Amino acid sequence: MQFDPQGVAPEDLSHAGSVVDKAIEYMLEQGITPISIASALLGGSLGMLARSMDDRAVAGVLRSALASVEGGELAEMRRAAAEGQSGGN
Incomplete structure (x- = not known):
């Protein structure tokens, strides 16, 4: 993750990142392919951005x-x- 020199990252960014890391770990353990995991996360991320920006x-x-x-x-x-x-x- 990129360093935040201006201090503009939300306080809960680290927590959210940890949750996503655990979800990725779980999906890998379930045998889901990395490209499917990445595609699902990207789609979800775009949906979240679309709802807030x-x-x-x-x-x-x-x-x-x-x-x-x-x-x-x-x-x-x-x-x-x-x-x-x-x-x-």
Whole structure:
């Protein structure tokens, strides 16, 4: 997750993230494929955004997510996960 230098993240963001992590863990244990999990979470997220923001604001969130991907944040997460699985060697 990205550092929040301006302090604009809601107080409950960490809690919500923990709940989502547990849900993902549960779905993996149930044998649901990662792409199905991700698709369901993305669909649910878009639905939640649509209920709480106008289309322009939702597009801004999506542009921010795309910038994170293009900026290499996901690659860094994969690299950190791979290092964690290999014991940091």
